[in-house]
Amino acid sequence: MSPSNPELSQPPLRVVVATSNLGKVVEFEEALSGLGWQLEPLGDYSLPEETGSTYAENAMIKAAAASLHTGLPALADDSGLEVAALGGEPGLYSARFGNRKDDHERNLYLLERTRNVQDRRAKFISVLVLAYPDGHIEEYRGEVDGQLLEGPRGVGGFGYDPLFGLPDGRSMAQLSLEEKRAVGHRGKAFDALKKAHAHGLPPRPTGSKVN
Numbered sequence: 001m002s003p004s005n006p007e008l009s010q011p012p013l014r015v016v017v018a019t020s021n022l023g024k025v026v027e028f029e030e031a032l033s034g035l036g037w038q039l040e041p042l043g044d045y046s047l048p049e050e051t052g053s054t055y056a057e058n059a060m061i062k063a064a065a066a067s068l069h070t071g072l073p074a075l076a077d078d079s080g081l082e083v084a085a086l087g088g089e090p091g092l093y094s095a096r097f098g099n100r101k102d103d104h105e106r107n108l109y110l111l112e113r114t115r116n117v118q119d120r121r122a123k124f125i126s127v128l129v130l131a132y133p134d135g136h137i138e139e140y141r142g143e144v145d146g147q148l149l150e151g152p153r154g155v156g157g158f159g160y161d162p163l164f165g166l167p168d169g170r171s172m173a174q175l176s177l178e179e180k181r182a183v184g185h186r187g188k189a190f191d192a193l194k195k196a197h198a199h200g201l202p203p204r205p206t207g208s209k210v211n
């Protein structure tokens with residue numbers, strides 16, 4: 001390591017993971033290992049309500065609030081499942097679909113709502129927002145197409161993963177963390193983020209844009 005290289009002499013970029021969803025925390029850590037960032041937990045801080053009308057707005061609300069609270073850059077994800085036969089439901093409201101209380105109940109409700117439905121097309125969408133304390137925002141999006149299964153398969157992942165079928169016949173819950181990152185919506189959004197931050201990018205100078 002040459003001390004004359006300013007990038008290598010920078011301390012690691014500290015980034016707050018602005019989610020209280022444990023499934024997402026695991027995926028953030030796995031996906032970002034290798035970037036050299038120091039990921040900081042959200043701690044006791046409660047994120048504001050998702051009052052936006054798009055995934056990007058919701059992710060921005062969460063990331064900006066966490067960044068303001070901590071004085072550090074903060075990374076948030078807003079994501080959802082869109083089922084073609086339900087006109088894109090649950091979409092933005094995936095986390096509270098049918099007012100069901102947990103992932104298991106929401107999956108049962110989804111199966112109920114799609115019983116005897118022939119068109120099983122579904123897609124997962126993730127939007128990641130990295131917000132800096134000075135108000136600068138970066139946004140990355142990823143999507144994956146699949147088929148709603150007739151019943152749950154697999155025990156990995158979280159949320160609707162056991163009901164989300166991939167072209168190879170497996171459900172998203174049957175993939176390892178690495179496999180889900182390679183084909184999944186959040187993994188694709190992370191790929192875009194990592195591409196923009198390749199070369200061990202140091203904290204961005206105020207006012208300039210990274211992507």
Ligand SMILES: O=c1[nH]cnc2c1ncn2[C@@H]1O[C@H](COP(=O)(O)OP(=O)(O)O)[C@@H](O)[C@H]1O
Pocket residue numbers: 019020021024050077078079080081092094095103124157158159160161172184186
């Ligand atoms: O990778 C995924 N697999 C399965 N379900 C997911 C995935 N990503 C998001 N979801 C579902 O969509 C919901 C999106 O939640 P949202 O991003 O609004 O807030 P959350 O971080 O509070 O859960 C999750 O609670 C989960 O049910």
Ligand SMILES: [Mg+2]
Pocket residue numbers: 050058078079092093094095
């Ligand atoms: Mg949401």
